[in-house]
Amino acid sequence: MGDEALHESQMIMARYLRDPQNNPPPEDVEQRRLKIYEDLIYNNIEGFISSGFPVLRSLYEGIAWHGLVREFIAGHRCHTPYFLEISQEFVRFLMDDFTLRAVDPPFIAELAHYEWVELALDTAEEEIPEQSAVTDLLTAIPHLSPLAWSLMYKYPVHRIGADCRPQDVGDPVYLVVYRNREDAVCFMEINAVTARLLELIRENSACTTSDVLQSVAHELSIEPQSLMSHGVAQLEEFAGLSIVVLLPGR
Numbered sequence: 001m002g003d004e005a006l007h008e009s010q011m012i013m014a015r016y017l018r019d020p021q022n023n024p025p026p027e028d029v030e031q032r033r034l035k036i037y038e039d040l041i042y043n044n045i046e047g048f049i050s051s052g053f054p055v056l057r058s059l060y061e062g063i064a065w066h067g068l069v070r071e072f073i074a075g076h077r078c079h080t081p082y083f084l085e086i087s088q089e090f091v092r093f094l095m096d097d098f099t100l101r102a103v104d105p106p107f108i109a110e111l112a113h114y115e116w117v118e119l120a121l122d123t124a125e126e127e128i129p130e131q132s133a134v135t136d137l138l139t140a141i142p143h144l145s146p147l148a149w150s151l152m153y154k155y156p157v158h159r160i161g162a163d164c165r166p167q168d169v170g171d172p173v174y175l176v177v178y179r180n181r182e183d184a185v186c187f188m189e190i191n192a193v194t195a196r197l198l199e200l201i202r203e204n205s206a207c208t209t210s211d212v213l214q215s216v217a218h219e220l221s222i223e224p225q226s227l228m229s230h231g232v233a234q235l236e237e238f239a240g241l242s243i244v245v246l247l248p249g250r
Contacts, residue, residue: 009028017041042073053116054115091113094112118187137236140248141207142239143244150174175188200212
């Protein structure tokens, strides 16, 4: 068999395994073997997705769920060949390639992203820098932990479940999802001001706590002093939770 013929044979097999309902099987492979390959690929991918998105999976009946997974396998072009990154590819599929069906909740992409964030943080290889002794929080330099993500959603993804299935977009929901020093993945609901504070800290390299809080106050057009005590207390709490790392400043 020449290279072109081999390539075409492989493509026929691949198209069939991705979408057996809409593609003819290769003529030179017996049906029993094809069924083994078909089940192996589907069951492995479906298993990864079900375990990676347990809340989303719980919202679906079997037929609707398997239809969703089959649409992902058939229609999405993955950017990675690694099974461990299937969850990220599934989120990308829901955000970029998927058209909602009547059976799908409107929050499907956001819920999947939230569940993927938990998985990504749980398996991340980054380490939280050691916390230094800080005597004056206002002159300390705050850094966002590499294992803390500040996120905004249109739906309350952290509350969605069998008894909470919002159909309409509400006020923005701000969350910080993080992994602490005990390697537990946790989340906290925050407000827009705190989310902006964390965003400034994420970009920070040399500004002190006082500098950052003054920047937030300037953006909000309020007196910095009115924000200082609350902001310092918030950052002290975040440092205790390993969301923020405080380093001695100037």
